[in-house]
Amino acid sequence: MPQVTLTRRYRFSASHRLHTPLLDEARNFEVYGKCNNPHGHGHNYLLEVAVAGAPDEVTGRLMPLRELDRFVERVILEAVDYKDLNTQVEEFAALTPILVPTTENLAAVVAARLAREWPAAFPASAARLEMLRIHETGRNIFEVRVGPPERSEQLAQTSGEPPVKTCN
Amino acid sequence: MLITRKVEFSASHTCWNPALDPAANEAVYGSEANPNGHGHNYRLEVTLEGEPDPVTGMIVDLKEVKQVLEQAIVMPMDHRHLNREVPPFDKVVPTAENLAVEIWRRLQPRFEGTPARLKLVRLFETEDLYVEYEGR
Numbered sequence: 001m002p003q004v005t006l007t008r009r010y011r012f013s014a015s016h017r018l019h020t021p022l023l024d025e026a027r028n029f030e031v032y033g034k035c036n037n038p039h040g041h042g043h044n045y046l047l048e049v050a051v052a053g054a055p056d057e058v059t060g061r062l063m064p065l066r067e068l069d070r071f072v073e074r075v076i077l078e079a080v081d082y083k084d085l086n087t088q089v090e091e092f093a094a095l096t097p098i099l100v101p102t103t104e105n106l107a108a109v110v111a112a113r114l115a116r117e118w119p120a121a122f123p124a125s126a127a128r129l130e131m132l133r134i135h136e137t138g139r140n141i142f143e144v145r146v147g148p149p150e151r152s153e154q155l156a157q158t159s160g161e162p163p164v165k166t167c168n
Numbered sequence: 169m170l171i172t173r174k175v176e177f178s179a180s181h182t183c184w185n186p187a188l189d190p191a192a193n194e195a196v197y198g199s200e201a202n203p204n205g206h207g208h209n210y211r212l213e214v215t216l217e218g219e220p221d222p223v224t225g226m227i228v229d230l231k232e233v234k235q236v237l238e239q240a241i242v243m244p245m246d247h248r249h250l251n252r253e254v255p256p257f258d259k260v261v262p263t264a265e266n267l268a269v270e271i272w273r274r275l276q277p278r279f280e281g282t283p284a285r286l287k288l289v290r291l292f293e294t295e296d297l298y299v300e301y302e303g304r
Contacts (some may be wrong), residue, residue, distance in 0.1 A: 011294035060261035066198045
């Protein structure tokens with residue numbers, strides 16, 4: 001059976017501030033520039049989720065798109081859309097001030113959540129999570145490969161670790 | 169080195185498998201299952217792989233690529249109803265997945281024996297949904 005990759009795009013809007021107390025103010029500004037603005041700022045993020053596998057022989061579909069949409073809505077969009085990443089998204093709020101919501105870290109958090117929830121949501125699906133990409137702006141784009149399962153499992157576990165371990 | 173050429177075509181289709189009951193069709197295909205059909209402006213990106221010719225500096229003559237895409241894809245599919253007018257979609261459900269595979273099957277032989285090898289087809293059904301196929 002042919003192996004295809006199907007990519008679906010989603011949009012969410014959120015605010016964040018890039019700042020770490022591990023660095024002094026001057027260094028924070030140097031590293032994060034405008035993104036260090038104390039009052040925060042926001043983006044219209046574009047999320048691309050790619051799944052791969054062989055389309056079902058009867059339906060010709062890798063998986064029902066509605067199911068993928070509902071999954072991404074439940075696991076990711078509900079948690080981040082119209083939210084402040086620093087204070088309202090668990091991974092950043094719990095680990096603040098250590099885990100800074102750069103889009104690199106956001107991509108890792110989104111990948112971990114998707115990978116963690118996928119097996120329960122789609123136990124019998126032939127489709128597997130392959131890759132995700134987050135466009136922070138039209139020019140800043142971040143990409144993470146998801147899977148194989150054992151690696152996704154590690155990612156999911158890492159994101160759930162208490163902050164104290166991450167600090168040290 | 170990779171080189172990608174884009175082309176667009178507009179077509180109608182319906183995603184419905186008579187082997188499934190109406191509820192199952194609706195569950196799998198959602199709004200794509202509308203029996204009266206609907207249409208898309210499909211965007212196709214065709215990626216070829218090869219090395220630039222030392223004399224021309226080109227991997228492939230893009231005019232020829234354009235012609236191949238025109239003949240093999242656009243002419244038979246543009247402003248057509250895929251299920252009714254473009255085999256094998258009278259028998260195969262024209263999902264984006266199956267359409268990408270069919271486009272590969274039509275294009276791949278056209279580049280055999282040329283300096284450029286077909287590497288990837290990426291088919292956008294909408295801005296928010298695309299399928300990639302590498303012939304595997």
